[in-house]
Amino acid sequence: MIAAKLLEQIPLFSETSLEDLELVARHTDELVCGKGSYLFREGDKAESLYVLLSGLVQMTARGPEGQQTVIEILYPGDTFILAAVITGKRFLMTAEVVKSARVLRISGTKLIELIRHGGDFGLRMLATLSTQYRSMVRQVKNQRLRTTSQRVAAFLLDLAYDQGRGEHRIPLPHHKKLLAALLRMSQEGLSRTFTALRQEG
Numbered sequence: 001m002i003a004a005k006l007l008e009q010i011p012l013f014s015e016t017s018l019e020d021l022e023l024v025a026r027h028t029d030e031l032v033c034g035k036g037s038y039l040f041r042e043g044d045k046a047e048s049l050y051v052l053l054s055g056l057v058q059m060t061a062r063g064p065e066g067q068q069t070v071i072e073i074l075y076p077g078d079t080f081i082l083a084a085v086i087t088g089k090r091f092l093m094t095a096e097v098v099k100s101a102r103v104l105r106i107s108g109t110k111l112i113e114l115i116r117h118g119g120d121f122g123l124r125m126l127a128t129l130s131t132q133y134r135s136m137v138r139q140v141k142n143q144r145l146r147t148t149s150q151r152v153a154a155f156l157l158d159l160a161y162d163q164g165r166g167e168h169r170i171p172l173p174h175h176k177k178l179l180a181a182l183l184r185m186s187q188e189g190l191s192r193t194f195t196a197l198r199q200e201g
Helices: 004-008 018-025 082-087 108-117 120-145 148-163 176-182 187-200
Strands: 028-033 038-040 048-062 068-074 094-107
Touching (some): 048 108, 082 108, 108 120, 120 148
Antiparallel strands (some): 028 094, 038 094
16 A cells, blocks of 8 residues: 555645545555566556556557557556456557656556546546547557658657757667667667757758
8 A cells, every 4th residue: 555645746636635645545556667668568467556666668469460469658647557457458568667756556447436426526537538549549650641751850840849958869768678668669760860850050
């Protein structure tokens, strides 16, 4: 069990009543995970919601021939995977820690109880689902409608916005190998694209 105050710092629970926070806190564990550990695997039943407090987690899926593809990179503050937890389905992706992480594991049953109570909590859940859906649609559009250079440029612009930076140097949150996998490129192709974008200013 964790302190309700910790949950209150998470956007999903920021306006939740103290009574409800304490209910969720009683059914929440904090996990300390080393690089290379798995929170869950594709096909596991979604019984808990996970919240990343620190570190990095990559979400991957396997193709019909067993090839692994990076679908999304999760950063501190991200929740995953809410839709599967609410519907009681199985996870469609595997969550692997790629940088030592602290993670909250929250009982899906208790979350569903809160939603059934109605009120603002259910609306915040709906807003979170909508945000995650829009993010996935944006990723699909990036892959289908943009060139390689445009995908890299869009990623850097999003990164600069998230970091609140206006300068020309943007620190990458993870190594190039992971970024290349996320953008469906080779590491060499990513390096060439960085060079081309740098030359264009």
